[in-house]
Amino acid sequence: MALLIEQSLNGIQLGFMLFLLAAGLTLIFGIMGVINLAQGSLFMVGAYAAAVVATQTGSYVLAAIAGLAAAAIIGMAMEYLVIRRLYARDHLDQVLATFGLILFFNQMTVILFGRQPLFVRIPPLLDGSVHIVAGVYYPLYRLVIIGVGLLTALGLYILISRTRIGMLIRAGATNREMVRALGVDIRLLYTIVFGLGAMLAGLAGIMTGPISAVQVGMGEQVLILTFVVIVIGGVGSIRGAFVGALIVGIVDTLLRAFLPTLLRHMMASGSEADALAGGISAMGVYLLMAIVLLVRPKGLLPANG
Amino acid sequence: MAEVLLQVDNLVKNFGGVRATDDLTLDVRAGEVHALIGPNGAGKTTFIGQLMGEIVPDAGAIRFAGSPLGGLDTPARVRLGIARTFQITQLLDEDTALSNVALTIQAQQGHSFRFWKTAAGDASLFGPAQTYLAAAGLAERGNVLVRDLSHGEHKQLELAMALASEPRLLLLDEPMAGLGASESRQMVDSLKRLKGRTAILLVEHDMDAVFALADRISVLVYGKVIATGTPADIQANSQVRVAYLGEGDA
Amino acid sequence: MAETAPNPTQRSKPKNVRSRLLLAQLLVILVVLPYLANLIGQPALTSLATRIIILAIAAASLNLIMGYAGLASFGHAAWYGIGAYVVGILYRHSVSGDPLFGLPLGADQLLITLPAAIIVAGLFAAVFGALALRTSGVQFIMITLAFAQMIFFFFVALKAYGGDDGLIIRRRNALPFLDTRDGLTFYWICLTVAVVWYAILSRIVGSRFGRVLEGIRQSERRMAAMGVRTYGYKLVACIISGMGAGLAGALMANHMRFVSPDMMHWTQSGEFMFMVILGGSGTLLGPAFGAAGLIGLESLLAAWTENWQVILGPLLVLAILFTRGGLSGLARMIRGGARG
Incomplete structure (x- = not known):
């Protein structure tokens, strides 16, 4: 039981991480109609910037700021130099151009930091565990991730539904002309939105650092999982991203945690059971995606209708 | 009545x-x-x-x-x-007017799971296609790419294609x-x-x-x-x- | 054939002549190439050319769905890898004699392994294609990528066949009367297979089926209004495309004498897409030029610096941003005859 609670919380924590990426990706897609593979690179940029600053200065506050700033600045530069020219193109061009960006960012990271993964320690203030319910302890840092994710989700909701910039974002998604008529520089708006999406990815990267290795290619692993989230949740819908991310996070974590034991009970050979469980749990979320697609091809909570 | x-x-x-x-x-x-x-x-x-x-x-x-x-x-x-034309024309822009109609006739003739014989010279498609083009007033424009046709010709082609399915x-x-x-x-x-x-x-x-x-x-x-x-x-x-x-x- | 038709499409005539000329030139180059490579003391070029030819088979198969039918699949490497694994697994069983699925399966004959790879890849493409085709547009891109990733993880977890480390094939599959272990002979085999596959694709593309695919790319709504149910055509195209990729994978497994999940890594799918786009999507020979261009460029850059991707990445971005239609677009731009 304790294990179930702990693993469920791990799943929720992974879910919030995925949500940060999926929200950025789907926001950018919903508003600008651009599919950005390099969102994973921005995740990596955030993680690396934070890791380097944390080890150099020892300050986690500075590290967080550096991570967010690096992701936002590189994201906006990316928008200004490349993405901007892709708004009117088809999705295939967008995918391929941002694929080229990934090659660049990955290799650049190798040049700058080498292939060895960087490890970041959990901030001392957030180290340790918290007593949740009867006999169940849970790492404080992971709880903080959940908290930050929740706050971000809330913040996004307020930003989009309650503020002027959110109004512009919503209007810009459906009617570019109208936004222009309001005297708003749509290009600037797009750059800002892109920077916002980049910052969300960077934030996820920063927080991931201390619980997993910071290494080249970390962005793509999580990017593809993010795609699964978006397909399950419904393309272009923030609510869908939220629900999809939590489902994917929990299913993925629970399968990895419990399937090996389950199969070992059912199968004679332990090593075969482990291998099979490893395979199935790695594929689990993709199977889930296939099932969702069979039932609802547009995802659980599609953007319109 | x-x-x-x-x-x-x-x-x-x-x-x-x-x-x-x-x-x-x-x-x-x-x-x-x-x-x-x-x-x-x-x-x-x-x-x-x-x-x-x-x-x-x-x-x-x-x-x-x-x-x-x-x-x-x-x-x-x-x-x-039943056949329709589209107010906002839906045509195959990269093909000629004639092959747009020919494809409609092909669809009319049944399934297209035919993988080997070349469709470009098929008289059973292009012969009637020319007739329908003519019926819509496009007899002379068959070999022009759709994207090079005028707006009015697009409308005529819409009509020719609708006719080609013999509705x-x-x-x-x-x-x-x-x-x-x-x-x-x-x-x-x-x-x-x-x-x-x-x-x-x-x-x-x-x-x-x-x-x-x-x-x-x-x-x-x-x-x-x-x-x-x-x-x-x-x-x-x-x-x-x-x-x-x-x-x-x- | 054109003489019997009352109204042949006139514009395709000069284009045909030009592409036949191009085809003839290409074939001459490919036939002379291994001898030339020996002459200039670069026999490794033959191996590189073999690789390009094999990848060109896979790229041409992707082109059928991406270039002709407009289905941007980001999971092509999965079928390619499955074809390779069919060769690897059959070889493994032919050596060990262990039963496969309880049957005494196992083969080291190219005439068995190639068709097996084609069929298995086609079956997988049928199942996953049937699901993926329920979506369209950007979702289709995402879902094909995700499914390919799933298959990638499956083979990573498949410890019985090497898992992450892959499978080593000690000897190339054999062919009667030919020594496949000889690099030059294997080059001729791959070239022959490639020519046959391109010939098949050229028939398919020009057939009624091919016309429907091109219609689907241009306006799926129009196809429905013509009375065409597009799903079946797209699915069959996906299967043919998967079969071609499986064929290429099987050849590559023989060429490298090694199979690993890396062959179905998502970056490989991306490379296939680039080959199609760079060579000119929706043209028969485009993918071959795209494969040669991309692999050639990679080899050149890699010979120059180990961090070649840092140059390749931006080059690819520039290619997408500024030369619509890849190499052919570039050629058109240079000739100054861009029509739009």
């Missing part, structure tokens, strides 16, 4: 809070030209979408040649003998929209030649064309048919005048 080919009863379609089709009842008889007129936003294109199975109605029934169409997808309805009922969504005076006249001529061969539901704003072609006219306002009758009836109908004048449209 000719048999009823298309019978629409109490059709309803809502988009969010907007009732695009409101208890719409209408029929088209075999061989007649039935014009559907109405101000912009009256729900004419939505109505055609529902006839073609592209949009699923919320309530009501559509019967074609006596059998209900509910649940049939667009290709199934096309095979029963019993032709749904024309504003075939004159955006045409110049001479192009309009040519289109009216093409349609006149079709009269009697196939039933036509003509959605159109150009009243000259409507009165030149229609056997009957229905007036659609806010998704509802407010009047149906001969051109003379409709011209005399005060309700229609009010509806039109009220909208400030013609």
